[in-house]
Amino acid sequence: MTNKQHIIDRFISYVKIDTQSDPNSNSTPSTKKQWDLANKLVDELKAIGMQEVTIDEHAYVMATLPANVPHTVPVIGFVSHFDTTPDFSGTNVNPQIIEDYDGKDIVLNEEKDIVLSSEYFEDLQQYKGQTIITTDGTTLLGADDKAGITEIMTAMEYLIDNPEIPHGKIRVCFTPDEEIGRGAHKFDVEKFGAEWAYTMDGSQIGELEYENFNAAQAVVRIEGKSVHPGYAKDRMINSMYIAQDFINSLPRLETPEHTEDRQGFFHLSSIKGDVEETVLEYIIRDHDRTHFEARKKMMKDLGNDICAQYERDCVQIEIKDQYFNMREKVEPVMYIVDLAQEAMEAVDVKPIIKPIRGGTDGAQLSFMGLPCPNIFAGGHNFHGKYEYVPVESMQKAAEVIMKLAELTAKKYE
Template sequence: MELNSLLNFTVTGRFLRYVTIDTQSDPNSDTIPSTEKQKDLGRALVNELIEIGLHDAHLDDYGYVYATIPSNSEKDNIPVICFCSHMDTAPDCSGTGVKPIVHKNYQRQDIILPDDHSQVIRLHDHPELKTQIGNDVITASGLTLLGADNKAGVAEIMDACYQLMNHPEIKHGTIRILFTPDEEIGRGVDKVDIKKLGAYAGYTMDGESAGNMENETFSADGAKLVINGISSHPGFAKGKMQSAIKIAGQIVAALPHDLSPEQTEGKQGFVHPVSISGHIETAEIDFIIRDFEDEKLAQHAEVIREAADTVLARFPGCSYDLQVKPQYRNMKKVLDRHPEIVEYGMEAMKRAGLEARLCSIRGGTDGSRLSFMGLPCPNIFAGEHAFHSKHEWVSVQDMQKAVETILHLCMIWEERGRRDA
């Protein structure tokens, strides 16, 4: 079915509204969600979903939005599928007072952001802009991130809901909608009710370039190294004090340079210290450990241990403790057991007129953990670029193509209903 002639897109207007709602998550908070303001967007989405006709839409106590589009197909063998995006924005860059700007008919120029002229989005630094000639590019004003990660995905799913409810000629099975909080701080699916979703397959809309689908993510561990030094009055410290802070600095310096994020790419993993805190007597270093192969995570943790052993050998009387905890695993192991989920996604992008590309992502998505919770869930492009920064951008046209991709996916699952679903 040719969709372009049918659709009156609402995705841009929705996106421009959503990004003005501050939903930044907080890794230092123990609440669920980590910030109450994430529910502000959740409540707005529920109201819009009910207006569209998804009458079961609701926001739960944990900040998750659930909704259902009933099947309009005569078939009774269509698997339930779910579309998911996260509502929070990253703590890395301010999300307060976002002012979105639409730069129409982009023509390769540098984009100078008006509220801080030192913030310039240059074609040289953002080569993906070469694919946007003639398109309408949306940025923030220079003081904040934009929030396309992942409010572009939210807006695309919302527009797809609107289209499905207003175009009954688009045949589909039962569709579940899920919007999550706290994805940016690694807690995005901690309280998801998989039984309530009742879906066979899911798709997160949280990827980058139009036409990309990601079926493989990093596997991830977190590590905490606690260093026990020896405190002393600094005026009488000679031969006595052994500063845990300085020991921590030496351990970080002892890590292999070629195992750092800034020196790796493709399928290479890394060990990355993300924070150091403490005082003379005790210091802590938090690490993230990443690789596409689960077995290598233990090897990378051993690198931290070896660096600590080497440094602590020079500080008699001091000690350390290293704790490693799993975070998420490469979803490819699950998706390879359900090849049709990825195949249908690739076909949907092709039907939307895109060159479909299967990719690996040097990171994780809600889909990483959802896949291991019983909901196989690859990641489809949302059009977001330069995320977590003041240079973040997305194009109107890429968001519209994402909406088309969602609609084609719904139709493909309806066409090829499974008897064993």
């Protein structure tokens, strides 16, 4: 059993380091401060006895736990990211530890009257009696994905300290910039050298995911014609009104706030405009590849229809694919999901197998030749001040990693 206080101390040492990524930066990592934690992880990996510890020019940290069995076992990997989202402050994170949680509301910040409501956030109820780590209400926590790093590091340390547990060669990698969609962009799959891997980046205890959205980004530029409003009759073309027509012509209920499970959507994430030009930014999501392609076509067809209506080329649409559903790459090797499910059940965790309504480094890595399902890291309410993580969930995630290593070694005896 992993040491509870050791996990708490390790996790807090990570979240206190600001590693927020920046989508407006072209460098990798996108912020210099990500190096602070990356370098700390290198030192820690060496200190616990990991081998082949490396960090490259883009701050990708890799390390090896050598096999301790005589027979050949496929190399497996575990991956987590150390950046935190740009959506909410990660500066001066001040974690609060609530021991023996009583199931009631948790006051995060009395002065600002910020409360983690057990009624609103119903998942809290399942952790009654456990130790909960929360924010102080002014920042995010960073369990996404410093919980994952904590679990991988803890599992590797435990396996090193307990060599009687059989395992093959294990590779670990900690990456930058996942939160801005670039976590796998400079990941050297060949150097990593694993046959398959798992991202420790899911949410509540038990989550096991091997399918995610197909994703694209669309930028819609609408051109108007600005004329003095006093002399505008039959001359002015207001791009904002055309934008309004475009927005209202897409299916109104196929948006994030009206969809769930495997239902796809169009999400209008930004509007900037004036009479002369309006720019709409969308993300397009769908688990089904055929429906995904149909959504992109629908958007382009709508642009063409509006151009025809105004008898001018007034709508330009640029659509870029971001990532695809990893399911098509994982299904041919479903035994890697079965192993994860078996590992969870072996340590008394009930698997919750469901599609990810989002993306993961695992999706991109799967299409880069490294099949990579996603396993829970234990946190809740990511990307905001209500984020929290039960310590017992991190303990269980570390145990799942260790059991996966053991089961893989035994499977190939």
